[in-house]
Every structure is written in C-alpha cells, then in structure tokens.
Amino acid sequence: MTAPAIEPSDINLNNPGHFQREEFHELLRILRHRDPVHWNPPGEVSNGFWSITKYEDILFISRRPETFISSKGIAGPGIKPEKLAELDFAAQQQNAGGNASIITMDPPRHVKMRRLVNKGFTPRAVNAMEPEIRRITNEILDRIAGKGECDFVLEVASQLPLAVICGMMGVEQEDWPLMFELTNKVLGSGDPEYQTDIPEEERGTGQAARLTAMKGLQTMLEYFRGVLEDRRQHPRENDLPTILLEAEVDGEKLTEGDILQFCFLLIVAGNETTRNAISGGLQVLCQHPDQKRALVEDPSLMDTAVEEILRWTSPLHHMARTATQDVELRGKTIRAGDRVLMWYPSANRDEDVFPDPYRFDIRRTPNDHLAFGIGEHFCLGAGFARKELKVMFEELLRRFPDIEVVGPPERLRSTFINGIKHMPVRFTPER
Template identity: 35%
Template sequence: MTVHQAPPVPDVFDPRQHATGVPYDAYRVLRDHHPVARQDEPEVLGWPAGPGFWAVTRHADVVRVLKDSATYSSYIGATQIRDPDPDDLPFIRRMMLNQDPPGHGRLRRLVSRAFTPGRIERFAKVAKDRARTLLAHALDEARASDGTVDLVTTVTDDYALLNLADLLGVPEADRRLLLHWTQRVIGYQDPDEAGPQVLDPAGKPVNPRSPAMLRDMFGYAQQLAAHKRRYPDDDVMTTLAHDAELSRAELEMFFFLLTVAGNDTVRSAAPGGLLTLAQHPEAYDRLRNGRVELTPAVDELLRWHPPVLTFRRTAAQDTELAGRRIRAGDKVVVFHASANRDERVFADPDRLDLSRTPNPHVSFGDGPHVCMGAHFARLQLRVLYREALRVLPELRTAGAPERLVSNFINGLKSLPIRIT
C-alpha cells in the first residue's frame, strides 16, 4: 500500500508575494490538502508579528464562516488579519464592517436609506459620460507619445474616485482627499501607496486605521455634513447628515467606510477586469462583437479578479471547521480569491468563461456583511467595460502590470496598454 504524504503548508500571508500575482498554486495546495490551515504571522515590512491564524480556502467553508456571525465574529477582533492595538479596538468596533448582528443590522438599515436603487440608476449616465471622457483622454495621451498609456493612472483611478465623490456629494475641490485617504488606509503595506510610515514612540508603525491617523478624515466628514445640512442635495452625505438616528461617531465611521471601501472596490476590480480581458484576447473579441452578454461577463471578471483577497473573523467559541479544532479567540481568515477558483464549485475554474452561469463567486462576500455597494459597483464596471469595448478594437498590454503589495486588496498600481 502506497501512503501519499500531504505537501507542506504554503505561506499565503506575506503581502510581498502578491506583488508578483495572486498565489493561486498555493491556494490549490491548501484547498486540496489543508483546507483550514495554520499560517504564521511574522513581522513584515516593519509591522509587528502576530499569533498566526487559520486560512480558510474552500468555497463551502468560506461561505460557512461568512454566514455564521455567531461563531465567527467581526466584532471581537475586527476584520483585518493584523490585530488592532487594544486601545484602538473600541473605536474600530464602531464601524459597521466590524460589527455583528443585531448592531450591524441596525447600521446597515440606516445607511441603506442613502443607497436607494433610484439614486444608483440615475447615476448611470454620469458614469457613462465620465468613462467616455477618461478613455478619450487616455487615447489622446497615447497617440501623443509612443502609443502606450497607463489605464490605472489615466482612467480607472479617477473613474472610481470621481464616481464615489459624486455619489457622496464631495465638492470637486476636495476630491483628491478621497484618494489620499484610500491609499493611506488600504495600501499601508505598500510603500508606494502609503508614503512614509508614521512611528509611535517605541518606533513601531502606527496603524493607519487608528483614531489618531483618521482625525483629519473625521474632521472633514463633520464639515461636509454641516455643509449638507445648510445646502442639501441629492447625494448620500445629505441623507446621512439629516438622519436623526445617526450619532456623530456613526456618521464619521460611515464616511470612512464609504470613502475607503466604496472607492477601492471599483478601483481594484476595474483594472483587474481590463487586465483579464487583455490576457484573453479571444474573450475580448467575443464580448466586443456581442457574442457574450456583458452582465454575466462582469461577474466572471469579478470571479477571476476579486477586489478583496481576504477578510478576517475571530472565533467566538470553540468550534470545528473542515476537521480542524478552532479555539475561541483564534483568528480565522477567509480567502475569497481561493474560493473563487474552487473546483468543487466551479467547473474548469481556471478557464475564463464570460457566460458562466451560475456563478456563485464570493467577490462581494456573503452573509450579513455582503457588500451593500455591489449593485453600484457592477453598474460602474458594466459602463466602463462597455465604453472600453466601443473605443478599443484590441486590448493589448504594453508591459507587465504593477501590483499592490497587499494580502488584503487585489490592486493594480499600473496597467500599461498599447493603442493600435
């Protein structure tokens, strides 16, 4: 009898490895042999070491964790792999993202009043005009130089940022603040995005989500809310500013969540989808010639390039998952990108199928914390891709894309393409 020894557990924690691409081969090893696996959490890029965590990589287990907030809590230790400073935890728990039912449900109902379907749908024409303008400028820039242009810096960064600013009601003069805050909070593992580290008296990096680091953002949120009370408009901040049920702290946290998560979802997904189409020219041609519907194509591109790589929960009680005993207090991290390639759920998961139906990807999460801006994100992606298909007969890269150093966000810092 032959005994097959399982391969060693690969590291999927170190954010630096994501600079060369999502580690799908490592994910497959984990899914096949170690579906719930211990991961070390060493010091990286100056950020202190942690106690380690359980990596959850199969689709069914990821969905189970995301749906079961009684067992796997967002509140106990928040939702990032790195543990927050204990002094900051009460502050961080105010955010809807870091709450469990019933508190989470109350906050979600409040903010959902601002995200009305009518408001989102009315936004479609604004997004279309913006996509058309940005793409035209990108083409002009390419033709005025060597025929190449970076779609991230000329199109997708501004597209996501300006769409969000319009929805929130941020004045034009202040819109670059949104990008600055997003880079600081989301890209903190990448020196290109985060900028110089802020160190505490002990010489350790200060968490960009700490109260001290968010003071400028919160001050701006209160100024904007006061402006919207005096000069109301058809935007999200006007709705939030006039909601008597929202406390001052809750309004600040909503502004933080919408600014960072609302911007970076599309900021990551849009160039990721365009890169995927550039890497699959036959799929781009089928989409451009109408042989594939755009709606299912958007979801397949989201499956292929999810904007978020991981989210963390904390075990609220002793439990078992995929045969592994998990103790109360253990960190449990779900890997969205791995779940989206699980052969147990998706037929031929490493093949891009723009007509894939059904497509139960978890790029927007699942359970009570499923992304409430998913409809808005899909609308923006449909509009942008439709305009790109209209003006770009081919989508060809002009060099390797530059990826974000992050084990959280599946971002691109540059996507050079060649215009023909």
C-alpha cells in the same frame, strides 16, 4: 531537478510579498486541496489564524455572523494582545478597530445602521444612476482619447468609482485626488509607495504600515468633520452625509464618531475595490485576446463577462472574523477567540463549485462567485461595482477596441486588497 513540493505547513499567508508576486493562487490551491481549514501560526507581532479556503466553508462562516463576528477586526490576523502594550497608539487603534463602522459591526446593530443608507444602493437605485455613470465614463475616456497611451489605473480605472462615490458623498471635485490619496494610504498602507509620511529609510516595515493607515484615517476623518459642519448649516438632497446627520437608530441620533466612520468607510470601500476590478479585468481580457475580441464584437456578453471578471479578480483577498465559541469544521476545532480569514480568490476557484476553475470564460454560467462576500456583510456597493464595470467596459471597448496592456502591471503589496497600482496601456487614439 524539480523544486521541492510546498507542504501546507510551509505556507504563511500573512506575507504581502506572496500577493504582490501573485504566488498566492498556487498557495491557496495547495491549502484548499490538502488542508482547507489551515492553522497559520502566529508571527512575531501578529496573531495566529485559520485560513479558510473552501467555498462551502466560507458560506458556513458567513451565515453565522453571531458566531463569527466582525467587531474584532475584518482585515488580517490582528496584533497579539501582549504586543499591543509595546507598540504605540496606532497599533492599538488598528487592533481595536477604532470607532466602529458597519463593516466592523455585529448583529443586531449592523442591520439597523446599514438600513439607513441601503435604499441608495439597491439594483433599482443603481439602474437610475446608469446614465450618469455612462456620462462620467465618457468624460474620463475623453481625457485619454487623443493620447494613445496612459497609465490605465491612474487615468481610467481609479477615476470612475472615485467620481461616483464622491458624487454620492457630496465631495467637491477639487478634493477627489485627496480622497484617492487617502484611500491608498489606508488600504495600501503596507506598500512603501504610499508611506509618504514616513522617512524613506523606515518604509516597508509593519510599523510604517500602521502609521500610514492611521495618518490616512485621521486626515479623512478630519476632512469629513468639515463636511458635516457644512451640512448642519446647509443640508443637501440625496447626499449621504446629510442623510446620516438626520438619521436615528432606536430613537437616537448617530454620534459624530459614528457618522465620520460611516463616511470614511463609504469613500474607501467605494473607490478602491472597483478600481482593481476594472484594472484586473482589462488585464485578464488582454491575456485572452479571443475573449476580448468576442466581447468587442458582441457586447451582449457583458453581463456574464462582468461576473467572470469579478470571480477572476476577487478584489478583496480576504475578510477576517473572530469566533465567539468553539466550532468544529472539517475535523479541526476553531476555538472561541480565534481569528479566521476567508480567502475569496480560493473559494472562487473551488473545483467543487466551478468546473474548470482556472479557465477564464466570459460566458461562464452559472457563476455564483463570492467576490462580494455573502450574508450579513454582503458588499453594500455590489450593484454599483457591477454597473461601473459594465458601463466602463462597454464604453472602453467601443471606443478603444484595440487597447492593449504594454508592460507588467505594478501590483500592490497587500494581503487584503488585490490591487494594481499602475498599468501601462496603448491604443489607437480617436481623431
């Protein structure tokens, strides 16, 4: 007897279990083939939303940042307006997005704010940082070199992006573990492992997730309030908090709230997603030993390998937008006020764009994936992510060519972040 076929109407993507158990690729494939503009009905607390699963449609939405805005929230379906009053402050904050950072900002202000910092993120700026990124990478690998085994996420993958972004933000090394912990609380808030401020018997609920995210956010903002206090007295060179303190938009200085949100965004976005691309990249290479061997033998394949790792892992499952007017898409009417979720792993396996999309191929060319989004909100840190991935895999495979994943990765419970929390690896130690 075969299992009954899953109908598009059975699919509810607002369920982190689908993502933790990696069922989401199959569900997204069904939607992409049979109902590419799919209405996901509301839950008890959360809004209904449209699931967008075709590459071309994500392009269409991303090119219209005035029609599909970010300021109503960029993660998940959001909470029903009538439920907001019943829930506490944390939920209201989450729905409103709190003070806006550039990720939840719309044109025209978004571009003006982004331009305050974007020169530090161009390919040219990133290339200038390459020697430093390589030095940090080898320091990280030195620490595991004699051990022969480790938790790859905690000891390797998380450490490089954390060090790079904390360096740019002037966060002292002793505080890097705190930044890691708070990032996990904010972006992994739905995972009981990070709900450490909640009594054990209450973990795993939506409310526990909202409170965890809020606690992480508040602690991080408090931390950066201290950093800003310091930089007002002691400005630094090449330091993002100093740049933001001195910056003006339309002739006005930024408010402290603006700057704090900016710092918060740069830290969390700068360390979580690249971590998961590194972990997921090693996982998929180990699942394809022939391609891993090819990459060890010919590191000149690294540029295309990095792009394929990005396509394959798609570190963010989705970004959300809210329609400001009625829009027709593939015969469906998206109404003004409706939330749309753009599912990047689906676009990155769209048969109309990628031949044989479920084949992992480190030589794939062209590879115009949407792992970083596209358009107005294209990932500011894409250049750093690419460079960190390239340098990490160059050094890792040079020093530990036989590194193997030796147990099932523990995946994050999240509809937003394609996260790996722990992944045991083994390798021949260096002498």
